[in-house]
Amino acid sequence: MTTTDDALICVRNLERDFVVRRKMDGRRRKVREHVRAVRDLSFDVAAGEMVGYIGPNGAGKSTTIKMLTGILVPTRGELTVAGLEPQRNRVELARRIGVVFGQRTTLWWDLPLRDSFELLQKIYRIPPTRYRHNLERFVELLDLGDQLDTPVRQLSLGQRMRGDITAALLHDPEILYLDEPTIGLDVVSKGRLREFLRALNAERGTTLMLTTHDLQDIEALCDRVIVIDHGTAVFDGPLAGLHEQGGSTRTLVVDLVDESEPISVPGASVRRVEGPRQWLSFPADASAAPIVGAIAAAYDLADLSIQEPDIEDVIRELYSRS
Amino acid sequence: MAEALQHARRYLDIAWLWIRAAWAYPASFVMLAIGNAMITSLDFVGLWIMFSHLDDLAGFSLAEVGFLYGASSLGLGIADTLIGSVERIGTYVRTGRLDQMLTKPVPLLVQVCADQFTLRRLGRITQALVVFGWAAAYVDWSPLRVLVTVSMVASGAAVFFGLFVGFSCIQFWTTDASEFANAFTYGGATITQYPLSIFPREVLVALTFVIPVAFVNWYPALFVLGRDDPFGMPGWFQFASPLAAVVTVAASLLVWRTGVRHYTSTGS
Numbered sequence: 001m002t003t004t005d006d007a008l009i010c011v012r013n014l015e016r017d018f019v020v021r022r023k024m025d026g027r028r029r030k031v032r033e034h035v036r037a038v039r040d041l042s043f044d045v046a047a048g049e050m051v052g053y054i055g056p057n058g059a060g061k062s063t064t065i066k067m068l069t070g071i072l073v074p075t076r077g078e079l080t081v082a083g084l085e086p087q088r089n090r091v092e093l094a095r096r097i098g099v100v101f102g103q104r105t106t107l108w109w110d111l112p113l114r115d116s117f118e119l120l121q122k123i124y125r126i127p128p129t130r131y132r133h134n135l136e137r138f139v140e141l142l143d144l145g146d147q148l149d150t151p152v153r154q155l156s157l158g159q160r161m162r163g164d165i166t167a168a169l170l171h172d173p174e175i176l177y178l179d180e181p182t183i184g185l186d187v188v189s190k191g192r193l194r195e196f197l198r199a200l201n202a203e204r205g206t207t208l209m210l211t212t213h214d215l216q217d218i219e220a221l222c223d224r225v226i227v228i229d230h231g232t233a234v235f236d237g238p239l240a241g242l243h244e245q246g247g248s249t250r251t252l253v254v255d256l257v258d259e260s261e262p263i264s265v266p267g268a269s270v271r272r273v274e275g276p277r278q279w280l281s282f283p284a285d286a287s288a289a290p291i292v293g294a295i296a297a298a299y300d301l302a303d304l305s306i307q308e309p310d311i312e313d314v315i316r317e318l319y320s321r322s
Numbered sequence: 323m324a325e326a327l328q329h330a331r332r333y334l335d336i337a338w339l340w341i342r343a344a345w346a347y348p349a350s351f352v353m354l355a356i357g358n359a360m361i362t363s364l365d366f367v368g369l370w371i372m373f374s375h376l377d378d379l380a381g382f383s384l385a386e387v388g389f390l391y392g393a394s395s396l397g398l399g400i401a402d403t404l405i406g407s408v409e410r411i412g413t414y415v416r417t418g419r420l421d422q423m424l425t426k427p428v429p430l431l432v433q434v435c436a437d438q439f440t441l442r443r444l445g446r447i448t449q450a451l452v453v454f455g456w457a458a459a460y461v462d463w464s465p466l467r468v469l470v471t472v473s474m475v476a477s478g479a480a481v482f483f484g485l486f487v488g489f490s491c492i493q494f495w496t497t498d499a500s501e502f503a504n505a506f507t508y509g510g511a512t513i514t515q516y517p518l519s520i521f522p523r524e525v526l527v528a529l530t531f532v533i534p535v536a537f538v539n540w541y542p543a544l545f546v547l548g549r550d551d552p553f554g555m556p557g558w559f560q561f562a563s564p565l566a567a568v569v570t571v572a573a574s575l576l577v578w579r580t581g582v583r584h585y586t587s588t589g590s
């Protein structure tokens with residue numbers, strides 16, 4: 001098996017089984033059943049790449065991330081991260097990666113952010129000058145200055161997430177894993193976070209791997225998307241290709257002043273009509289502007305909004321075609 | 323050795339953070355510490371009431387029982403203060419905190435033991451010291467007896483460390499087994515608050531070779547108090563507490579490693 005020289009993460013035929021005990025009708029004892037959460041998964045990630053790792057719930061995303069970080073041992077297959085085998089060199093690998101779980105915090109609840117960061121300095125043995133430099137930089141970029149002395153329990157979700165990201169980056173990891181980093185954040189916070197991650201990648205060459213349900217995260221950040229379903233990669237390539245293959249669509253929700261016949265405009269088709277409200281779908285990679293323009297010219301518009309394609313729909317579509 | 327020192331320093335770093343966190347709620351800290359001391363004091367009050375009706379307990383005077391009680395309580399108190407959080411593995415597994423610890427470059431056992439470190443467990447140690455100090459006044463001290471006493475307390479803490487860690491590992495397999503584990507750790511501690519001569523010989527054998535809590539206080543205390551062994555066990559047992567401590571700790575670390583390996587290979 002050959003690997004390219006610049007592959008920072010190298011996954012080959014990776015598999016992971018779980019034993020599940022299930023109660024069956026008519027039997028007293030639970031039956032042991034093997035479930036393959038990840039099967040025959042292979043991909044390389046080069047240093048400096050930003051990869052979106054997406055898939056429906058239960059597809060094997062977090063099982064993969066747990067294997068990459070050394071939390072779970074693979075059942076079969078090969079796996080190296082930064083030249084290390086995660087399951088054997090967990091502690092050594094931990095110094096070189098950062099992990100952010102969007103829905104949980106690594107910070108200490110009752111303590112000011114600053115204290116959590118200082119503990120991490122000791123845990124990772126970050127030299128004082130580098131620590132001060134990094135802290136200053138991240139606090140400035142993430143606008144955390146006023147929150148440094150606030151106990152974590154008093155922070156908003158967005159502030160806490162920025163705190164968690166700083167915590168994951170203080171030791172200059174080569175790879176940053178982000179699990180649903182923008183979940184629950186408002187639009188402004190999401191935008192700021194994406195901007196920060198882009199800058200991080202550009203300035204320091206940090207490799208990013210993120211799982212998300214928000215396609216806009218991927219659009220803003222990732223040159224490459226790996227779609228996993230039923231434990232294996234069903235797509236690996238640029239986002240545009242995913243839209244093409246998956247035939248994904250965006251939805252324009254139009255509120256007209258009066259009820260009307262289904263709207264007829266080029267480039268979009270009506271999916272649903274409910275009183276004065278109509279739902280039109282159009283290809284995800286097309287611009288909404290000419291469609292909106294055409295509708296506004298022909299109809300009396302009260303309001304409109306655009307719904308991004310749902311990642312689950314795209315993948316379902318992709319899977320049913322393959 | 324240098325590595326062990328690093329681990330000890332990480333332990334102290336994490337513990338220090340938790341001490342400061344506790345001071346975020348000073349009133350609650352003080353009340354819990356006092357409550358802790360009072361609850362553990364009730365143990366000894368029970369013994370004291372018993373002695374108001376008896377002259378001795380299986381041939382041991384109140385002061386001698388106080389010595390046994392104090393030694394066991396002190397060992398348990400030290401172990402509980404230093405590594406009491408290990409009982410919570412099941413919770414860490416359920417909440418995903420264990421996963422987060424696995425992404426940090428510090429051995430898991432160090433992180434788990436230091437997590438939620440709290441000085442209010444010092445309540446038990448304080449109470450044990452008071453009883454122990456009072457009982458020690460009745461002992462006919464010699465340099466060797468002082469040495470055996472010091473080694474008894476240190477070994478006792480180490481034996482309880484081993485029991486806590488070893489039995490907590492059951493939670494890697496079934497996450498809500500902490501009550502079962504308590505039966506052995508706190509159960510063992512309760513048994514050693516009495517002179518073991520109140521039990522049949524079979525119990526003593528089990529407490530020597532299976533759950534070795536007899537080495538926490540019973541054997542060394544027989545020497546310090548200048549008592550004959552009512553069971554006639556080998557005399558060198560009275561000096562074997564450090565050996566029992568090393569064996570228990572080594573066995574528990576082995577069980578721990580197996581438990582962590584099981585966890586990382588099941589992810590349950």
